[in-house]
């Protein structure tokens with residue numbers, strides 16, 4: 001059984017390689033000019049559109065917090081999730097920050113419970129241009 005299937009796979013690979021080498025012009029036409037450009041344009045768009053923040057969630061993606069302004073009721077626990085390939089922090093603005101995460105690697109999350117109404121600006125210590133806010137009602 002196993003020997004036969006390996007032989008079949010080997011034959012299939014040989015056949016595929018044969019087809020490629022027999023028809024280089026056709027492959028070059030169909031793949032080379034269009035594929036890299038399409039991949040480059042399609043990948044970031046779909047990745048950017050994929051992560052959707054749930055209720056009381058902020059998604060970190062493409063060096064941005066989303067939503068940039070999250071409005072919640074007092075007593076709400078907000079969770080930030082880093083979907084980016086780079087590490088980011090969630091750090092409250094101010095001399096004595098009310099909250100602050102360690103650097104969050106890809107897939108890491110951080111939570112904080114907001115008990116007092118107000119507007120809480122925060123940023124990423126690693127990339128200080130990344131700014132957002134939580135509004136607590």
Ligand SMILES: [Cu+2]
Pocket residue numbers: 063087088089124125126127130
């Ligand atoms: Cu960052």
